[in-house]
Amino acid sequence: MTVLALLTALVLAAVGALHVVWMFSPWPLRTREEFASRVVGVPADRLPSPGLTAVPALLLALAAYLVVGRADLVAVPGPEWPAVVGTAGVAAVLLLRGVGGLVASAGKKTEFARLDLRIYSPLCIALSAATASVAFLA
Template sequence: MRTTAAAVAGTLAAIGGLHAVWAHSPWPCRDRAEFADLVVGTGPDALPSPAACLGVAGLLGTAAYLVAARGGTLPPTGPRWLRTAGTAGVAAVLLTRGLAAPLLLTDRTPRFTRLDRRLYAPLCTALGTGAAVVAARGR
């Protein structure tokens, strides 16, 4: 259980860190146009704002903490039911993103669509499954 919680929480924290970087930089892409195509699936004029990127980074950090605390890899804070419900919510969001987004994000660029089907959606599904296990069996 602790290994699953640590793996899911660590990955969520790393992805949150990427979103914080993306508030100010298109790294690892060369420019905003390539970043928009590969990461968002739009043109550069439709990129999320820096505030939105930082908001997602904060939510991912919170999700990482909830999973880690529920799984016993970080000290718990607050009532147990809240950590359980929060981790279940993390699982629901990630599973929805992983399973439904490829069907709903049909207006995205071809490069994004290919990456979403091969990487983004399967990663969300795996993380969501791990979070669901932690929510059901955690401390």
């Protein structure tokens, strides 16, 4: 369980770090327009502000902390149940994002939909399964 928790937290933290980068840059793409189309699926003028982009970055960092906390790899203050409930909540949100992405992107021909079906949604579902395992089996 330790290895699963560490790997899961690492991926969550890495995705959170990407959101921090995206607050200031369209990396790894060249332009905001390309980034908006491929990564977010909106026109460039509808990209979230840096402040709004910080929200998922912070939530992903909290999710990573909850996962390693639930696996007793870092200290979590207070009783055990908030870490269990929090980690289970993370799993539920990731599952909703994954399944929702599969449903919303099905049949669409955009670059975002292609990436959502092949990468984003499956990653969310895999992270959900891993996080649920840590929540309930740790």
